[in-house]
Amino acid sequence: MSTGERQIDIIVERFDPARDEQVRRERYTVPYDHDTSLLDGLNYIKDHIDGSLTFRWSCRMAICGSCGKMVDGEPRLSCKTFLRDFAPGPVHVEALHHFPVIKDLVVDQAGFLDKLHDARLWLLRDEERPLSDGPHPQTPQQRARIESTSACINCLLCYAACPQYGLDTDFAGPGLLALVERYNADSRDQGKAERMPLINAEEGVWSCTLVGNCSAVCPKGVDPAAAINRNKLESTKDYFLRFLKLGLGGRE
Amino acid sequence: MSSERRDGPSGRYDRPMGRWYLRRAYLFRYTLRELTAVFVLIEALILLAGLSALVAGPAAWAGFRETLSHPLMIGLHAILLLAALYNSITWFLVAPKAMPAIFIGTRPVSDRVIVVAHLIVFAILSALIVALLAGGGA
Numbered sequence: 001m002s003t004g005e006r007q008i009d010i011i012v013e014r015f016d017p018a019r020d021e022q023v024r025r026e027r028y029t030v031p032y033d034h035d036t037s038l039l040d041g042l043n044y045i046k047d048h049i050d051g052s053l054t055f056r057w058s059c060r061m062a063i064c065g066s067c068g069k070m071v072d073g074e075p076r077l078s079c080k081t082f083l084r085d086f087a088p089g090p091v092h093v094e095a096l097h098h099f100p101v102i103k104d105l106v107v108d109q110a111g112f113l114d115k116l117h118d119a120r121l122w123l124l125r126d127e128e129r130p131l132s133d134g135p136h137p138q139t140p141q142q143r144a145r146i147e148s149t150s151a152c153i154n155c156l157l158c159y160a161a162c163p164q165y166g167l168d169t170d171f172a173g174p175g176l177l178a179l180v181e182r183y184n185a186d187s188r189d190q191g192k193a194e195r196m197p198l199i200n201a202e203e204g205v206w207s208c209t210l211v212g213n214c215s216a217v218c219p220k221g222v223d224p225a226a227a228i229n230r231n232k233l234e235s236t237k238d239y240f241l242r243f244l245k246l247g248l249g250g251r252e
Numbered sequence: 253m254s255s256e257r258r259d260g261p262s263g264r265y266d267r268p269m270g271r272w273y274l275r276r277a278y279l280f281r282y283t284l285r286e287l288t289a290v291f292v293l294i295e296a297l298i299l300l301a302g303l304s305a306l307v308a309g310p311a312a313w314a315g316f317r318e319t320l321s322h323p324l325m326i327g328l329h330a331i332l333l334l335a336a337l338y339n340s341i342t343w344f345l346v347a348p349k350a351m352p353a354i355f356i357g358t359r360p361v362s363d364r365v366i367v368v369a370h371l372i373v374f375a376i377l378s379a380l381i382v383a384l385l386a387g388g389g390a
Contacts, residue, residue: 017263073276101265108264144358163272163279211282212346226349233352 008032008083009090010041012053014104023101026050027090032083038091039067039078042105055105062219065155069105070094075160077219098159098166111169112156112176119172119198121179124191142187149182149227151220158214158224164207171207172198174214174224181227184234196238205231285342291335344370 010030013023028049030041039057046053057067060079067078072092083091099107129136158174159165165173172180180199184192199205205228214224273283305316319325347370348363355361 015265017265020263020265023265023267097267101267140358141355144355144360145353148360163269166269166272209282209286210346210349211279212349213278213282215349216278223349225346226353229350230352232350 006032006087008041008087010038010045010083011090011092012042012045012105013092013094014053015095015101017103023094030083034082034084036083037079038069038071038076038081038083038093041083041091042078042093053105054103063153065153068096068155068157068160070097070160075157075217077155077157080219096156096160098162098169099156107156109156112154112159112173115172115176116154116179119176119180120191120194121176121183123183123186123189124194125188126190136188138187145185145187146182148222149178149185152179152182152222153220155219157217157219158222161211161213161217163211164209168203168207170203172201172204174208174228177205177208177231178222178224178227181231184231196235199231200235200238205229205235208232281342285339288335288339288342291332292339295329295332295336340374341371344374 007029009027011025011027014020014026015023028045030036030044030049032041037060039060042053042055042057046055055067055069055078057079058064059066062077062080065077068075069078070076070093071078071081072086075096078093083089093105095101095105095107099109099111102108152175154175156175158178162171162174165171177199180195183189184195208225208228210225210229212225215222215226218224273279302316302320305312320329345367348366351366353360354366
């Protein structure tokens with residue numbers, strides 16, 4: 001990090017599981033210049049002031065999705081957040097909301113990762129295509145349908161922005177449901193029927209009340225609110241079509 | 253969900269959610285949008301009462317109209333109108349999220365275009381209805 005003459009205070013909500021019952025606030029002064037990100041600032045604290053400060057990060061370029069924090073109350077990637085925009089400060093940094101804090105700025109992501117594990121989010125086929133069939137081409141129009149949702153980096157900012165997830169962590173949540181839509185809308189996928197129970201469940205799309213902030217905070221331009229609410233229509237169609245099938249003497 | 257992998261340290265901090273709707277401006281605006289639905293319901297019930305008065309005969313209808321002309325009822329309707337406008341307009345603002353995606357070729361139609369189109373149609377239809385009512389009353 002290049003050190004400029006300007007300084008800004010960062011207030012960090014810290015939590016030590018060995019001794020704290022509550023989060024506590026620590027204030028640090030860090031140097032910054034035009035290209036100092038919040039992540040640079042946190043690394044400055046760790047390198048020069050307090051080596052015990054704990055936070056996740058990896059790529060520094062908004063693609064690994066691991067450095068999400070609450071910055072002045074809004075979920076943001078700390079690598080994509082610049083201290084210059086918060087001058088004269090202080091900047092208030094907390095762990096992502098709606099997940100249990102393990103230490104300082106690190107949260108337990110199991111509430112999301114377990115659901116991601118169970119959702120079978122890859123291309124599902126009735127019958128696998130043999131490699132000898134060659135590539136499975138898509139037209140630009142078909143690709144456009146999954147362009148936005150494919151950009152998800154699992155950073156969980158949308159979960160930290162969603163009060164419904166905060167109130168009920170059984171809710172599948174915006175990120176996961178956007179990924180479900182990403183595969184359902186893929187012309188090469190045939191797994192939609194298999195994913196409908198997840199969408200139809202109360203913890204699926206119906207727990208969403210369209211607050212809409214998930215889409216506003218997404219650093220990659222995914223629109224989970226739209227993905228979820230479009231699937232309310234799909235879920236309704238699915239429900240009535242099943243009745244229709246039963247009425248016509250079919251079986252569920 | 254599987255729980256066997258949730259074996260983090262015993263000391264963890266769960267942030268309370270108390271009064272979450274007051275924490276950020278957008279959460280308050282959202283809560284207001286949901287609350288104004290109650291006002292829309294009240295207006296619907298008043299309309300229903302009017303309809304049943306109409307069915308009950310001229311005396312009941314005259315009584316209903318007299319109730320409506322009471323200053324308190326006019327004040328209530330002013331509040332109901334504001335709440336209904338807030339409810340309608342904020343729902344039009346999220347309309348792009350609730351409708352099927354529209355593509356022109358490979359380009360999705362932007363949310364802004366969809367919202368503005370909805371608001372224009374809403375304004376035109378509202379103006380038509382007001383004009384119709386004003387014409388009918390004359």
